[in-house]
Amino acid sequence: MARLLRIAAILEGAAAVLAAVALGVFTAVVILEVIARYVLNAPIIWSNEVATYLFIYAVFFGGSVALKRRGLMDVRLVRERCPIRVQWLMTLVTHLVILGFSLAGTFYSGTLILTSIRTGTMSPALEIPMLYVYLPIPIGFSLMGLFSLASFLQEAVAGPQTPHRPDLPSAKPEEAVPC
Secondary structure, three states, X not given: OHHHHHHHHHHHHHHHHHHHHHHHHHXXXXXXXXXXXXXXXXXXXXXXXXXXXXXXXXXXXXXHHHHHOOOOOOOOOOXXXXXXXXXXXXXXXXXXXXXXXXXXXXXXXXXXXXXXXHHOOEOOXXXXXXXXXXXXXXXXXXXXXXXXXXXXXXXXXHOOOOOOOOOOOOOOHHHOOOO
């Protein structure tokens, strides 16, 4: 498991860098397009397409990083009112659901890539193979699956514990209301 966690940490770092670069270049392209269109009165034909494709990269790599860092939206209303053991089980089930969704997303996006390769689909303005546009989708879903699996294994091995949440006042397990 230690090896899996190390691999996940390395891939998280790489995905974070890719997401940051994609978002930075996206921002630069959009600013360049605004200046070209409204100041120079000479719009850049390819800018919208490039911005869209960079946004896809930023979303899928950034989303996987957010999942690994537990930065995605979480509804705690019900879970925090349950006993610690039930909270733990809910967390494990959540990781398994995300893992299943990620596997399905990886499979279907892989099918999308294979179809685009078979049909030779090209992007309209840039005229690049759509393979490069679709590529972050299965990679992002695969990373989400890997990160979910790593989190599931960590939680399963750790067992039910009182969660350490510095952002909330400490609650005692006996104060939990049955859910």
